Structure formats: structure tokens, C-alpha cells
Amino acid sequence: MATEILMPALSPTMEEGTLAKWLKKEGDAVKSGDIIAEIETDKATMEFEAVDEGILGKILVEEGAQGVKVNTPIAVLIEEGESADDIAAPAAPAAAEAAPAEAKAEAPAASAVEQVNTPEPDRSPDWPEGTKMKTMTVREALREAMEEEMNRDETVFLMGEEVGEYQGAYKISQGLLDKFGPRRVVDTPISEIGFAGIGTGAALAGLRPIVEFMTFNFAMQAIDHIINSAAKTLYMSGGQMGCPIVFRGPNGAAARVGAQHSQDYSAWYAQIPGLKVVIPYSAADAKGLMKQAIRDPNPVIFLENEILYGRSFEVPDLEDFTIPFGKARIARSGKDVTLVSFGIGMAHALEAAEKLHEEGIEAEVIDLRTLRPLDYATIIESVKKTNRLVTVEEGFPVASIGNHISAYVMENAFDYLDAPVINCTGKDVPMPYAANLEKHALITSAEVVDAVKKVTYK
Amino acid sequence: MARKPAATAAKAAPSNTSKEELLKYYRDMLLIRRFEEKAGQLYGMGLIGGFCHLYIGQEAVVVGLEAAAKEGDKRITSYRDHGHMLACGMEARGVMAELTGREGGYSKGKGGSMHMFSREKHFYGGHGIVAAQVPLGAGLAFADKYLGNDNVTFTYFGDGAANQGQVYETYNMAELWDLPVIFVIENNQYAMGTSVKRSTKSTSLFGRGEAFGIPGEQVDGMDVLAVKAAGEKAVAHCRAGKGPYILEVMTYRYRGHSMSDPAKYRSREEVQKMRDERDAIEHVRELLLQGKHASEDDLKAIDKEIKDIVNDSAEFAKESPEPALEELWTDIYAADLPQGSAEENA
Numbered sequence: 056m057a058t059e060i061l062m063p064a065l066s067p068t069m070e071e072g073t074l075a076k077w078l079k080k081e082g083d084a085v086k087s088g089d090i091i092a093e094i095e096t097d098k099a100t101m102e103f104e105a106v107d108e109g110i111l112g113k114i115l116v117e118e119g120a121q122g123v124k125v126n127t128p129i130a131v132l133i134e135e136g137e138s139a140d141d142i143a144a145p146a147a148p149a150a151a152e153a154a155p156a157e158a159k160a161e162a163p164a165a166s167a168v169e170q171v172n173t174p175e176p177d178r179s180p181d182w183p184e185g186t187k188m189k190t191m192t193v194r195e196a197l198r199e200a201m202e203e204e205m206n207r208d209e210t211v212f213l214m215g216e217e218v219g220e221y222q223g224a225y226k227i228s229q230g231l232l233d234k235f236g237p238r239r240v241v242d243t244p245i246s247e248i249g250f251a252g253i254g255t256g257a258a259l260a261g262l263r264p265i266v267e268f269m270t271f272n273f274a275m276q277a278i279d280h281i282i283n284s285a286a287k288t289l290y291m292s293g294g295q296m297g298c299p300i301v302f303r304g305p306n307g308a309a310a311r312v313g314a315q316h317s318q319d320y321s322a323w324y325a326q327i328p329g330l331k332v333v334i335p336y337s338a339a340d341a342k343g344l345m346k347q348a349i350r351d352p353n354p355v356i357f358l359e360n361e362i363l364y365g366r367s368f369e370v371p372d373l374e375d376f377t378i379p380f381g382k383a384r385i386a387r388s389g390k391d392v393t394l395v396s397f398g399i400g401m402a403h404a405l406e407a408a409e410k411l412h413e414e415g416i417e418a419e420v421i422d423l424r425t426l427r428p429l430d431y432a433t434i435i436e437s438v439k440k441t442n443r444l445v446t447v448e449e450g451f452p453v454a455s456i457g458n459h460i461s462a463y464v465m466e467n468a469f470d471y472l473d474a475p476v477i478n479c480t481g482k483d484v485p486m487p488y489a490a491n492l493e494k495h496a497l498i499t500s501a502e503v504v505d506a507v508k509k510v511t512y513k
Numbered sequence: 514m515a516r517k518p519a520a521t522a523a524k525a526a527p528s529n530t531s532k533e534e535l536l537k538y539y540r541d542m543l544l545i546r547r548f549e550e551k552a553g554q555l556y557g558m559g560l561i562g563g564f565c566h567l568y569i570g571q572e573a574v575v576v577g578l579e580a581a582a583k584e585g586d587k588r589i590t591s592y593r594d595h596g597h598m599l600a601c602g603m604e605a606r607g608v609m610a611e612l613t614g615r616e617g618g619y620s621k622g623k624g625g626s627m628h629m630f631s632r633e634k635h636f637y638g639g640h641g642i643v644a645a646q647v648p649l650g651a652g653l654a655f656a657d658k659y660l661g662n663d664n665v666t667f668t669y670f671g672d673g674a675a676n677q678g679q680v681y682e683t684y685n686m687a688e689l690w691d692l693p694v695i696f697v698i699e700n701n702q703y704a705m706g707t708s709v710k711r712s713t714k715s716t717s718l719f720g721r722g723e724a725f726g727i728p729g730e731q732v733d734g735m736d737v738l739a740v741k742a743a744g745e746k747a748v749a750h751c752r753a754g755k756g757p758y759i760l761e762v763m764t765y766r767y768r769g770h771s772m773s774d775p776a777k778y779r780s781r782e783e784v785q786k787m788r789d790e791r792d793a794i795e796h797v798r799e800l801l802l803q804g805k806h807a808s809e810d811d812l813k814a815i816d817k818e819i820k821d822i823v824n825d826s827a828e829f830a831k832e833s834p835e836p837a838l839e840e841l842w843t844d845i846y847a848a849d850l851p852q853g854s855a856e857e858n859a
Contacts, residue, residue: 063557066773067564087550088767088788090781099775104768106554125559212659238659244689249648249682256652259637260587262659283642284649291628293621294844296637328845352847 057137058107059128062116065094065101072096073121074129083111085132092118092129109134176432177382181343181371188369196338196370197227197303197359200345201265203375205235208263211349214241214254215267215304224269225305225364251277251302255284255354258300263349268304271320271358285354286329301348303357306334307399307449308486308497310362317486319450321398324356325426325459331380332426334358336401338368340424343378350377360399381428385437389417392507393437395460396447397423400498403479404447407503416511426456434460435468442473443510447503452480474510479503530738532806538580538737539797540815542572545596546794547823548605549768552595552612555827556772561612564641565626568596570767573793574699575600577740578667578760581748585662589637589650590669592627593766597669601634605826610833617833621840644670644677647696651687651757654694665693665751673704675718684725684757691756695747696722698761699734705770706778719761729759735791765791 062072073095079085085105092103112133116123123129191199205211212235217224219232219242232240243250247268254264268274274281285298308317324332331353335341341359348355386401387408396404401422408418419437423430438444444464446457457478464476482496507513549567556565568575571593579600582588590597598608603619611618611629619629627641637653640646650668657664674680675698687694698718702709709716719729728750732743740762747758765787769776801807 061558064559065557067562069773096773098773099777101773101775102781104553106550125557241690244682244685246682246686248679249686252645252648252679253652253655253683253686256589256637256649256654257656257659258652259649260653260656262656279642279645280648284640284645288630288638289847290844291620291624292630292638292844293619293623294847295620295630295632297847331846352849 057112057134058109058132060091060105060130060132062123062125062127062129063094063103064125065096065103066098069096069098069125071122071124074116074118074123075100077114077118079111081111081114085109085111105132107132110137112137176430176436177379178385181339181378181384182373182376187372189372190367191338191342191370192365192367193335193338193341193359194225194227194364196342196368197345198229198231200342201228201349202231202234204346204349205231205239208349210261211263211265212239212241213265213267214243214250216243216245216269218242218267223267225361227359227364228267247273247276248280251280252284254300255280255298258285258298258354259288259296263299263301265301265303265349268302270309270316270361271304271306272316272318274302274304274320281324281330281354281356282327286327289353290329297352298354299352301345301355301357303345303348304359305361305364306358307360308481308493311488311490311493313488314485319398319448319481320356321358321426321448321450322455322459324358325429325456327427329354330427331355332358333380333424334398334426335424336363336398336422338366339370340378340384340422342370343376344380344424346375347377347380351380358398363399363402378424380425381430382424383430383433384422384424385419385433386422387418387420389419389441391417391441392419392443392445392511393434393441394418394420394445394447394503394507395423395434395457396420397426397456398449400447400449403498403500403503406500407447407507410500410504411507414513416507416513418507429460431463431467434464438464438468439471442471443507444472444476445479445503445506445510446476447479447498449481449498452478452483455480474512477506477510479506530800532801532804534580535797535801535804535806536815538573538576539794539801539812540819541576541579541600542737542794542797543815543819544605544822545569545572545576545599547819548599548609548826549595551823551827552609553768553772555609555613555830560831561626562614563625564592565612565772566593566770567768567772568593568766570787570793571699571701571734571764572596573737573740573796574697574734574762574764575669577734577737578695578697578744580737580741581744582665582667585635585664586748587635587637587650587653587657587664587666588669589646589653589666590639591643591646591671591674592639592641593671594627594629594639598629598631598634598636598639601631601636603629603631603634603636605822606829609826609830613830613833614835615830615833616836616840617829621844622836623840623844644674644679646670647674647677647680648683650696651683651692651694654687654692654757655690658690658692663693663752665695665748667695667697669697669699671704672698672700672702672709672718673707673712675700675721676704676712681721681725684722684727687757688722688725688727691754693751693754694757695744695751696727696729696757696759698759699764700761701764701766703766703770703778706774708778717761719759722757722759727757727759729761731761731763734762734764735787735793735796737793737797
């Protein structure tokens with residue numbers, strides 16, 4: 056039976072090409088793999104190999120022809136015994152059975168950001184009223200959370216640099232090696248991309264690793280595995296390969312450690328679909344969110360802060376409690392302006408709110424707690440009440456979380472705004488070492504107070 | 514430690530290889546070759562888009578190593594992955610339909626040529642970033658060791674990936690923790706267009722494990738029986754809890770790096786010489802005929818059977834609809850672990 060040989064697409068972008076040269080002539084026997092022609096594409100001259108066996112019965116497009124469309128029949132292959140004369144030159148080039156029809160329907164969601172939140176904000180209490188509280192540092196809260204989850208689930212293990220014998224570079228894993236042994240508290244060499252990849256592989260196989268980065272600055276060496284291997288695999292596998300892993304460690308500026316050790320990665324990770332991004336401020340949130348992160352079947356980025364590790368907060372004295380993702384916390388109620396922040400930014404926001412209170416301005420302070428999913432509903436509800444919004448974060452100003460929230464609020468609550476939104480951020484400079492310069496590079500509560508006065512026209 | 518291959522040892526192997534085994538290797542290798550030829554054809558017709566890296570010429574590597582594997586063993590590889598999937602038993606239809614980006618593909622059309630997976634067949638991808646699969650593969654082995662089973666993981670990468678830093682971080686940890694992982698370097702002699710000689714001063718890639726205490730050897734990758742024998746040795750080492758093993762399998766890809774490779778970095782004579790003298794499928798074909806295990810007619814019948822499977826897969830891949838637009842928004846987050854609990858693997 057005669058087979059048409061079609062003009063091939065020889066690059067991802069090729070639509071037409073030049074048939075530079077025929078290397079077989081009519082009547083030649085052709086084996087699979089033989090070069091039959093040279094074709095010039097938009098990129099290079101390529102050799103075109105035969106796929107089927109047979110005899111080159113008829114050449115339909117002469118060499119030198121330019122602008123030959125992909126899928127145009129260029130020759131006919133016949134079997135032994137057939138005659139080339141039997142072949143009627145094909146009429147119009149077969150309309151591409153190839154390229155599937157362009158999708159005509161509109162994409163289902165109007166906004167590029169999939170709405171995962173309910174329109175009504177969730178204002179339920181995080182734990183039952185009247186629960187006994189205990190005072191605890193963020194450091195202790197994180198350790199307790201990991202310990203409780205490791206007790207609960209045998210597949211949870213901790214790996215990273217100095218997590219075991221050294222008891223943690225920042226003592227977050229203190230005592231865990233003694234309790235769980237080296238099988239479940241794994242000291243790694245200084246090999247971030249290597250152990251991030253090994254942790255991700257272990258998660259694909261069904262374990263629940265907690266991978267500690269000594270700081271998130273070093274996770275830049277491993278970011279390919281966080282994004283390409285962990286975050287995207289569920290999607291790329293059509294839902295087959297879940298990756299339940301927590302990447303955690305201190306994020307943002309510590310003190311006087313210079314540019315390479317002082318950076319807030321919130322906006323970087325919050326941009327990636329497939330990741331969940333958690334950034335607690337209080338010890339109670341650190342504990343409840345860490346337990347939730349370990350139980351989550353998806354990759355979770357858990358951004359801690361060295362300066363907050365030693366701060367004490369009230370934590371519910373419960374055997375087991377978790378805090379759901381995507382539920383912001385109203386840390387302080389107010390009617391005049393909304394301050395939205397997260398992580399250590401909350402320290403500045405709350406300090407500013409206190410100063411403003413002394414001046415008669417009541418700020419509502421929202422602690423986002425998770426950046427992905429993000430609790431848009433709580434922000435919008437608050438802005439509808441206060442009509443003014445200031446965001447507060449430590450990271451760089453360009454493409455910041457504040458920028459994103461501003462855009463969202465403009466799109467969804469424009470008519471409620473009585474002033475432009477202001478984003479308070481760190482300065483657009485690498486972190487300097489000198490004490491006075493470092494202080495100026497970081498966000499301060501005074502700057503937040505100034506921003507609030509601008510948006511309240513005070 | 515590291516050894517050079519006994520170049521002639523493998524040639525003597527057929528005496529202890531059964532007719533059934535030889536026929537299986539022939540069939541499995543031929544399926545990969547015909548499948549890849551068809552994929553090249555569909556690419557030429559515009560039915561397959563983007564990148565498409567064909568495995569033609571390297572078939573003996575995966576078929577030989579699969580012959581050394583048992584149920585439960587895992588495998589992971591790079592973007593040149595169609596052969597690995599077919600060799601571990603994934604359906605030709607599902608692979609081809611993924612290539613055409615259709616609903617019936619292994620990833621519902623959302624992964625493409627470089628990103629396919631099968632939990633059932635313990636195939637963990639399909640990875641597009643050169644060498645990223647190496648620590649991931651060690652991580653799969655980490656999980657098996659953690660769970661206390663005797664599975665091993667075949668972690669495939671190329672001579673190009675062998676120059677990525679993360680390979681050596683992984684070697685170190687794999688040996689430090691005695692992980693049951695076989696590092697299979699498929700040395701097809703070209704990293705895209707750069708030959709090993711132009712990229713690598715010390716060209717014995719298997720010997721690079723020595724610095725980490727990992728034994729390794731070079732294997733003739735055009736001889737499926739030699740690959741299987743080396744695979745069995747490596748598997749035994751891993752299952753015995755002795756840690757990782759390196760196999761540098763010397764192979765050759767007949768086609769370009771991807772479909773848009775103008776092939777200016779090597780001569781046509783070099784390619785033709787390999788095809789004429791060292792073709793892995795021809796080798797088994799000769800063993801079958803010389804050993805009187807099969808007649809020309811028997812082999813023709815197999816050829817026909819394979820052609821039917823491949824044509825069927827191509828038809829399926831054309832007929833299967835494009836994914837529904839709603840699929841854009843699914844599988845970004847899991848509500849629960851799709852694979853269930855880790856006990857499945859225990």
C-alpha cells in the first residue's frame with residue numbers, strides 16, 4: 056500500500072521549510088533510518104530519515120522548493136510490486152489531521168489567581184475559649200511540634216546540617232536525636248542541593264521528611280529541587296505523585312551578618328503554584344502551623360526567623376492542636392486603618408499600632424500566617440471597614456507580597472479605598488554590615504506610623 | 514574497586530541464557546525502537562510538540578537492567594525516558610498519548626515527553642533538569658532503607674549529567690548511608706552536541722565513585738546480556754546492604770539529542786558504523802537465529818506483533834481527546850496523599 060511521506064516538523068517552532076536536497080531518487084529502495092532528504096528549518100539544515108520501508112515511488116516536491124508547509128506530502132513510498140504510475144498525485148495537501156484544534160472555550164476562571172478562599176472569612180477561634188495557656192518561646196514551640204508529630208507518625212523524620220549531634224545550629228532540634236535516634240534525626244553533610252533532592256525523593260516514595268536548612272539563604276543552592284522537583288511533580292504526573300515534605304529554617308535578616316545571610320524569601324516562594332508557604336510570628340502559630348505543615352500532603356515552605364526564636368508567647372496547653380492554612384489572625388482590632396503583615400513584620404506592625412493608639416488612631420492588624428494559600432477574604436473585609444491599607448514586610452520592595460495584596464485589593468475593593476495603599480518594605484539594597492546602615496535598610500515601626508499618617512491624611 | 518570491563522566475557526554468555534529470555538529481550542528492545550520511530554514520525558507531523566528525545570540505539574541498557582530487577586524495585590531517569598517506561602511495563606498507549614498531550618496519557622497530557630510517572634510500575638519520572646534525578650533516586654532508596662525492605666532503585670543519568678555537582682553530593686551521602694541505589698550512567702558519548710572527550714578530562718566515569726568508596730564498572734551497553742549480568746551483580750551488592758554501585762554503560766544514540774538536532778558534531782559514518790556493527794537488536798536476533806531458537810518467520814511474527822502494538826498506540830494517541838480545560842486547575846495540590854500511606858512500600 057502506498058504511503059505518503061509528509062514534510063516533517065523538525066523543530067518545536069517550524070511551520071514551513073525548504074526542501075534543500077533529495078538524497079534518494081525515484082525507484083530507490085528505502086530502509087527505516089535512511090536519510091532521504093535534507094531540509095532547511097528555521098534553525099538549521101536537518102537530515103530527514105525514513106520511518107517506513109519501501110521504494111521511493113514518486114517525488115512530489117522537487118528539491119529547492121521553498122516555503123513547503125509542514126505536513127504537505129513530499130513523496131510517495133510504495134511497496135515492492137506496486138507501480139509509481141498507479142499513484143494519483145494527491146489533490147490538496149491533506150488538511151492537517153495533525154495539529155489538534157485550538158481550544159475555543161474560555162478558560163474556566165476569569166482571574167489568573169485561582170480563588171481558593173470562601174468569600175466569608177473564617178473567624179472561628181483557633182482553640183476553644185477557656186483553654187489553659189502556657190508561656191513558651193518560638194524555639195520550644197517548633198521543637199514540641201516536631202516531637203509530637205514524630206511520635207504520632209513513624210514516617211516523619213528530620214534531616215539537615217547539625218540537626219542531630221550538635222542539637223541544631225539554632226537549637227530547634229535539641230533533644231530529638233536522643234529521643235528518636237539517628238534513623239529519624241539525620242545529620243547531613245554540607246550539601247544543600249543533594250539532601251534537598253534526597254529528601255524530595257524520599258517524600259515521593261511516601262515518607263514525610265522535614266528538611267532543615269540552617270538558613271534559607273543556603274536553600275538557594277537547593278531551590279531547583281524545591282520548585283522543579285517538589286512543587287511541580289504532582290501536576291506533571293497528573294495527580295499520581297504527591298510530595299509531602301516540609302522545608303524549614305530561619306529566613307530573613309538576623310543581625311549584622313551581611314548581605315548573603317540576610318534576605319527574606321517570602322515573595323520568592325509565594326509565587327510558586329504547588330508550594331504552600333507558612334510564616335508564623337507567634338509561638339502558638341509556630342506550633343499549630345508546624346504540626347499542620349507536617350501533616351499536609353504537599354510541599355510546605357516553613358519560614359522561621361532567628362530573632363523571633365527566643366521570644367515568648369502564650370501557647371494553648373493542649374495535647375494536640377493545629378492551625379489551618381489560609382486563615383489569617385486578627386491580632387488587634389481597629390477601625391481607622393488596616394495593617395497587613397506576617398512573620399517578623401508583625402513585630403513592627405504591632406509596635407506601630409500601639410504608638411498610633413496613643414495618638415488616637417486605631418489600627419486593625421492582620422497576621423497572614425500563610426502566604427500560600429493567602430486569606431484574601433479577611434483582608435478585603437477589613438479594608439471595607441477601615442478604607443485604608445498599609446502592608447508591612449521585611450523583604451525587598453520590588454514584586455513584594457505587599458505589591459500583590461495592593462493589586463488584589465485594587466481589583467476587588469477599589470471603591471472602598473479612601474487612600475492609595477502603601478507598602479512598607481525593606482530597602483532596595485543588599486543588606487549592609489555597618490550597624491547604622493543595617494538599621495536603615497530594615498523596616499521600622501516609625502516608617503509604618505508615617506505610612507499610616509499618610510493614608511489617614513493626619 | 515573500579516574495574517575495566519572484560520570485553521569478551523559477555524559474548525560467551527548466551528549458553529546460559531534461555532530461549533524465552535532471548536525472545537523477551539528481542540521483543541522488548543524492538544518495541545522501544547519501533548515506538549520511538551513512530552514518535553519521531555508523529556513529531557514530524559506536528560502531533561507531538563516541544564522537546565522529544567528518542568532512545569533509539571540505547572535499548573539494551575534498560576532492557577538488560579530490567580531483567581535484573583524484581584517487583585518493588587524503583588526506577589528514575591532523565592528526559593530521555595520513553596524506553597525506560599516501556600521496559601518497566603508501562604503501556605505504549607499511555608506513553609504515546611502523553612506525547613501527543615492527550616487525556617489518555619500517563620499524566621493526562623499535563624507532563625509531556627519528559628514528565629511521566631507510574632506508581633504502579635514504580636517509575637518515578639521523567640525529569641527535565643539534567644542530574645536532578647540523581648539525588649531524587651537516592652531519596653527513593655533512602656525511603657526503602659528507612660522502611661526496611663530490600664528494594665533497590667535504578668537511577669539513570671547520562672554522561673552529560675555526570676558533570677553536575679549534585680551527582681557527587683549524592684555519591685557521598687549514598688555511600689555514607691549505604692543506600693540501595695544503582696547509579697546507571699548511560700554513556701552515549703554525547704551530552705547534546707558535546708562529546709565526552711570535549712567535556713571531561715578523565716573519561717572513565719565509573720571510576721569517579723572510587724573517591725567516595727563506591728565500586729563501579731564499565732559495561733558494554735550494546736550487549737543486553739552483558740548489561741543484565743552487570744545489573745545482577747550491582748543488584749546483589751545493593752540488596753546485601755553494601756550500599757550503592759555504579760554502572761557506566763557504554764551505549765550510543767543513533768538519533769539527535771532531540772528532534773531539532775542538526776547533528777553536525779559527529780559524522781554520519783560514525784553513526785552508521787555503530788548501527789552496522791554493534792546494533793543491540795541485531796545482536797540478539799543473531800543469537801536467536803544461530804542458536805536455532807527462532808526462525809526468520811518467528812521473528813517476522815514478532816515484528817508484526819510489535820508493529821501492531823505501536824500502530825495501536827499511535828491511533829489511541831491521535832484519538833484520545835485533549836484534556837478538559839478544567840484540568841488546568843487540578844493536581845496543583847493534593848487533598849490527601851495520592852499514594853496512600855508509606856506502608857504500601859514497607
